[in-house]
Amino acid sequence: MLLFAKIIITFATVILLAKVAERLSPRHAGLLAGFPLGTAIALYFFGWQQGTEFAAQSAVYTLPGLSAAICLAWGYQQVIQRLPKLTFLPLAIIAGLSCFLLTALTLQQLPQHRGVNLLVVVFAILLFRTLLKSIPERQITQQPTGVWANKWFTLLFRAGIATTSILLITGLAELLGPQRAGLLAAFPVSFFPLMLILHISYGAQVLSTSIKHYPDGIGALVVYCLAVSAFYPLAGLHWGTLLSLLCSVAYLLFYGWIRAKLAQTSN
Template sequence: MDVPLSWQLAKLLVSIGIVLGLSVIAERVSTRVAGLLAGYPLGTAIALFFIGLEISPPFAAESAVFSLAGFTATMALGGGYLICGRRDGLAGVLAGTAGGLVAWWLASLALTRFAFDRVSGTLVTLAAIFVFTWLYRHLPETRAKVRTGGPPWPALALRAGLATAIVFLITGLAHVLPPAWAGMLAAFPISMYPLLVILHLTHGAAPAATVIKHYPAGLGALLCYTLCVSLTYATLGLLWGTLAGFAVATLWLLAWMRLQTWQGARRAAGT
């Protein structure tokens, strides 16, 4: 079907706003918080919403079931980027991107061979979260150095261009792909990958590695969101299904932050 220009403009504006917001948080607050927020339902929410809008809500709901398992491939992308992108500068970004995309492709290829349902897809990603969190446990924490005067215009243009290109590519391919691959593409790190590139280019490989380290911990909210919309898109519609998904994801994120605060207080009391 022909996609109205207004929908295309909406995708453009929303994608730009999300990536710029994450980049500001990483530079002004901390890369740890940015990594957690990168797991919040931002890029996937955009992709699934516009897939539902442009194709149909039931198609988006079916794709969301495969997205639940597809987040495992997203973590594989982070791992591939981490292994290959150890150098600073453009060479490190290109090597990390190549390694990450290969890891994502191989993981996605393996996952699409299985007929996942909501339970099995969620369990696969939960297992991957524990595995990657354990593998990253010794990675050092590195904050991005705060810049005065805001990011330069070339960085802003790169952030906007990457986010827009990824969103348009995913929603465009969804028109010609089955729900399994549409779901895998919707799970692609639309918001995290541009953040990695910008941090890597402007601050080096270490802050980008910190975002990758904390990304699995933030996936709980994304899992909650995707599970919710897989159940509600076909029954409640896109608007109410999306709002319900964000409500569930926010409750999970608040509970997770409260748990982290409690654990931090216990560790402090024990020292």
């Protein structure tokens, strides 16, 4: 029953957000990638299997783990920036995953302190936002070919990778403990397959645009993890999840409002 619930919930949420992202620009797709999809599902099942206290502790470690997720996108982008041909896709995947693992291994030395871990991820967001700022904006101007032209195939591909990742992360939670499990929960289970799809379907430049805006979208995940660490012990698993999701949505709405105001000012 639990395994079935993980598969259904992950599949449904990935497909729903993917359908929304189809109607957005690469910039907005990068921002939407920060919506707490995989992390929310992982922390929810941590709470279901190991208890809300375990999930709340994990959320504290997921905060700096989000830095590893940004490093994954940055490592991938460094390869496709220098070697944009699709033949170098395996090298880009290896570079991205290596950046994530090395960063996560380093971050596991941090204490279980909400303030310290928050500072780490805020620093990472500001740093990579600066490093990726020079990437030019690119819009999707071509249609994918082959099997990638089939929207249902790409959706199933993305949902399949996300579901496999969730099953692995939640299955290892008890063995890893809240610290390592929390770091692993930061893995971008939705954005990583989206990166592959964008790269294969539209090329390195369109993907680079989404990666450029990924650090901005991470803010919603930061808010979610902070909310989980506070609400799960107080409100329980289900109400704590709902309140945390509402906090993330409020952040995204506020962020969008701020960007719109800044755009009006610049014009």
